Amino acid sequence: MVSLLDIIGPVMVGPSSSHTAGACRIGLLVRGLVGGTPEKARIELHGSFARTGEGHGTDKALAGGLLGFRPDDERLRDALDIMEREGLDYQFEKTTISDDAHPNTCRLTVERAGQIATVIGSSLGAGRIRLSEIDGYPVELTGTLPTIVLVAADQKGSVARIAGILAEQSVNLATMRLSRIERGGDAFMTIECDEPPGDSARAAIERLDWVKWVRTLDKVGG
Amino acid sequence: MYKSLADAIRDAEASGRTLSATALALESKDQGRTVEDIRSALRRALEVMRGAVERGLEGDLRSASGLVGGDALLVAKSSAGPMSNTLFSDVLARALAVQEVNAAMGVIVAAPTAGGAGVLPAVLTGLARNRGIGDEAVIDALATAGLIGAVVAERASLSGAEGGCQAETGAAAGMAAGAATEMLGGTPTQVGHAVSLTMQGTLGLVCDPLGGLVELPCVFRNATGSALALAGIEMALAGITFAIPVDEVIDVMGEIGRNMDVRYRET
Numbered sequence: 001m002v003s004l005l006d007i008i009g010p011v012m013v014g015p016s017s018s019h020t021a022g023a024c025r026i027g028l029l030v031r032g033l034v035g036g037t038p039e040k041a042r043i044e045l046h047g048s049f050a051r052t053g054e055g056h057g058t059d060k061a062l063a064g065g066l067l068g069f070r071p072d073d074e075r076l077r078d079a080l081d082i083m084e085r086e087g088l089d090y091q092f093e094k095t096t097i098s099d100d101a102h103p104n105t106c107r108l109t110v111e112r113a114g115q116i117a118t119v120i121g122s123s124l125g126a127g128r129i130r131l132s133e134i135d136g137y138p139v140e141l142t143g144t145l146p147t148i149v150l151v152a153a154d155q156k157g158s159v160a161r162i163a164g165i166l167a168e169q170s171v172n173l174a175t176m177r178l179s180r181i182e183r184g185g186d187a188f189m190t191i192e193c194d195e196p197p198g199d200s201a202r203a204a205i206e207r208l209d210w211v212k213w214v215r216t217l218d219k220v221g222g
Numbered sequence: 223m224y225k226s227l228a229d230a231i232r233d234a235e236a237s238g239r240t241l242s243a244t245a246l247a248l249e250s251k252d253q254g255r256t257v258e259d260i261r262s263a264l265r266r267a268l269e270v271m272r273g274a275v276e277r278g279l280e281g282d283l284r285s286a287s288g289l290v291g292g293d294a295l296l297v298a299k300s301s302a303g304p305m306s307n308t309l310f311s312d313v314l315a316r317a318l319a320v321q322e323v324n325a326a327m328g329v330i331v332a333a334p335t336a337g338g339a340g341v342l343p344a345v346l347t348g349l350a351r352n353r354g355i356g357d358e359a360v361i362d363a364l365a366t367a368g369l370i371g372a373v374v375a376e377r378a379s380l381s382g383a384e385g386g387c388q389a390e391t392g393a394a395a396g397m398a399a400g401a402a403t404e405m406l407g408g409t410p411t412q413v414g415h416a417v418s419l420t421m422q423g424t425l426g427l428v429c430d431p432l433g434g435l436v437e438l439p440c441v442f443r444n445a446t447g448s449a450l451a452l453a454g455i456e457m458a459l460a461g462i463t464f465a466i467p468v469d470e471v472i473d474v475m476g477e478i479g480r481n482m483d484v485r486y487r488e489t
Contacts, residue, residue: 001223003253004264004368005249005263005368006372007371007372007375007397009267009332009333011266012329012332013328014327014329014330014339015336015436015437016336020327020336021332051434052433052434055286056286056435056436076327077327126380
């Protein structure tokens, strides 16, 4: 459903909702996956992101998102200088991710406090984004709702157990997706919530011994 | 939101309300937010729009490529043209100003998109200043613009990559013309004619940015798009009725966009 405020908005730093605002949101979501500003990042730009990204500030927007700046933050313009000043090692390169990848796609490999994440994300137009792969797991993450992501050993009843914890914490689920690379291997779970899940919900999930890793991501748009 | 402008106009006329009141009531129901909450988001949008106009008119910004910047101030200061120092030249300068801010990575409101972000602030804030219209009426006009944009998004497209520039600055011009027509006291039916009379002049407009950047001709398209909006407002308030229903004008824009060679739709 189209909302009036989708049309009169968003408030953003120019020049392009797809190449600037969307790129910033991808950076913000990826930052959330490692729990803060990464010290190192390898940023590979594909398609139109590679061809016209520099002129659209796509590099600045992605770096700014990793630094925690939102799409309407004027510091995005100086994000590359800020990155250097803070001693962060972000490298940009052009690549072809795959022939059928969306034209505005990038792959980010980020590292913070020893934790590494590799993510493929696309900017779909009008600032909407989708992360399609995290550490090799196929995902579908839009950042339009507060989201819990976790990696767990594949075992029966895991979805019900986590849904139960969230119900106890009065967190309403919007969507829940499970993906795994192989049967019996680890599963990647993406849970979009109507309201921010809060630290206690996260801690309760983290206490499950079959959960290997959990992060809560703030909504970044929409 | 409405998927047909004809439906919205019919509901507004039947209830004796404006299109903005009709749109705000439906948005409130759709989104579960109060009308005041929606209007406060639109108020923030208006503040950002005004800020972008003022920032651009300072004249010192340059874009990434260096090709764009400083032209808003040229128009604002000029007395050489036949329309210098009129509402018309003021609206052109405001449209250029917002797009120069956009091209220089300044803060704008994407309405409907970043590439078409100059038209709506130029027409609405230019007219408001010229006519001494208060903010509450401009905020209502933004709601009407949002309604028109939502119908275009639903029936056609608001993306240059999908529909060419007619879907970005063309849609922006239609939104601005309709919104301003209501702000100046036009009826909901006249708002519909203003949208048609404006958008018919943008049909077939291609998206052909130099180097794929939102700079050339985008900055100037926002100025010429604003000029078309002023023409549409003038004709609609004079009482001209456009024989083709407004939803069909929007549908035709979508059809032309779908059939446009991909070379003429961005990058």
